[in-house]
Amino acid sequence: MSEYRPEHRPQILEFFRDAPFKNDIWNWQYETNPGALACGFFPIVKLDDQGVSGFNGVMPVSIKYGQDVVEGLWSCDFYVAARVRGKGLGKEIKQELLERAPVILSFGVSPTAAIVLEKMGWSKSPEVWSFRRIITASSFKDRAIQCLQSVMKLAFRIPLDLSLNLTFQSELPDAREVNALWQEAAPTYRKIVCRTYDYLNWRYQKHPLASYEFLVARDESGKLQGMLVLREHEGVVRVVDYIGCSDRPSMLKSMMKAAVLRYHGARLWLAVTSDPALKRVFFSEGFFLTRSAPRLYVHSHRGLGGVKDASEYGWFVMGGDSDGEFLSAARENWLNVKGGITSRHKSS
Incomplete structure (x- = not known):
């Protein structure tokens, strides 16, 4: 994976042509939220000889999980360029994402993405x-x-x-x-x-x-x-x-x-x-x-009372x-x- 640089932004925005306002909210969403101001903005970016080929945005956020407060992530704006689909890049991006934080959340997951997330160990909350x-x-x-x-x-x-x-x-x-x-x-x-x-x-x-x-x-x-x-x-x-x-x-x-x-x-x-x-x-x-x-999926390395919460009950969203x-x-x-x-x- 490559480190995100500002010059990647125009190419990433091309992935989201159905959201023409994306440029207007980019700084707010990604670079000036409290988590990013404290820790920096480190999305997952994949490059090939044509430029940015894959992207997964992240928003750092503090989460109360049981009795503890942990630094987690919201996962959003996942995209793989058409020219490299079917080659395992999406799974590679998601695998790196799992190493970024002890608790990762994704809300509003599509049925297709849900299948992938479940195969990678994410759990769906049944209470939304x-x-x-x-x-x-x-x-x-x-x-x-x-x-x-x-x-x-x-x-x-x-x-x-x-x-x-x-x-x-x-x-x-x-x-x-x-x-x-x-x-x-x-x-x-x-x-x-x-x-x-x-x-x-x-x-x-x-x-x-x-x-x-x-x-x-x-x-x-x-x-x-x-x-x-x-x-x-x-x-x-x-x-x-x-x-x-x-x-x-x-x-x-x-x-x-x-x-x-x-x-x-x-x-x-x-x-x-x-x-x-x-x-x-x-x-x-x-x-x-x-x-x-909307489907709420969670990937957590933590557990309550020493037991991993496979069904992820108890979330307030x-x-x-x-x-x-x-x-x-x-x-x-x-x-x-x-x-x-x-x-x-x-x-x-």
């Missing part, structure tokens, strides 16, 4: 669910689903937490509050990407082609208790992330009800989660499970963990401005 809530019906099928949604709301009743003060903000609370919330929440999860202020600030406030809204929950004393991250585009609202302690159904119910009222003109709601409490809350708000959900979410956000905005921009980094 995808949800929808249809507001505007455009067909008989949609109206039938709306009837199901009403039944779900009746079947999964959750009391509200009326003591909370809920506000919608265009910016995160300050770093001290967010980090204190994460320190309180972290012990309530088994496996989760660390939701520190630096990570959230990069992920949601610094995205060069997307805007997110934060629903902030505080108790009567003003202490930060939880946050939902939301994104709306042309009447479609996505519940992107949750930051707070696990298993707070009444708080989450209050937050989701407030969010639905906030976006009362939405035609469709979408959400992805592995969290059982959020699953119940989504049902209580009339969401239904879709037939397919949301749609915001997936590079698919920030690519979707980039695509939607890039298409709106017809050509992309590079100067929308927020100063916060």
Whole structure:
């Protein structure tokens, strides 16, 4: 394998012609995320006599795995040039990837890639669910689903937490509050990407082609208790992330009800989660499970209690963990401005 150099970038971007905005988010995604700033950007690059022949992007990230915090990787943007396919290069790239970190994650894996990953010892998490809530019906099928949604709301009743003060903000609370919330929440999860202020600030406030809204929950004393991250585009609202302690159904119910009222003109709601409490809350708000959900695959050299977790239960993931979410956000905005921009980094 060859060391990545800036002159490789134009050739790599040629691999992703279906994502014309890729150049606009490259620095943000790969070179200014907190992990890369701390450790550097070291993707896997393969060269031949025609230039770059293979690429696997990586994003370093801190992961709480059991009682420990480990430095792991998100694997993304894997590509092998057509001229060298069928010669084992893809497997060679993935084999080197396995040596880069003790825990490696890949979210939104295609069926074809899933077969390869499983042969190489990756494990699929069985606990990721995808949800929808249809507001505007455009067909008989949609109206039938709306009837199901009403039944779900009746079947999964959750009391509200009326003591909370809920506000919608265009910016995160300050770093001290967010980090204190994460320190309180972290012990309530088994496996989760660390939701520190630096990570959230990069992920949601610094995205060069997307805007997110934060629903902030505080108790009567003003202490930060939880946050939902939301994104709306042309009447479609996505519940992107949750930051707070696990298993707070009444708080989450209050937050989701407030969010639905906030976006009362939405035609469709979408959400992805592995969290059982959020699953119940989504049902209580009339969401239904879709037939397919993005696949989360994990390769880990670690185990909990000395036993390797072959099925990788216990992960907390949301749609915001997936590079698919920030690519979707980039695509939607890039298409709106017809050509992309590079100067929308927020100063916060």
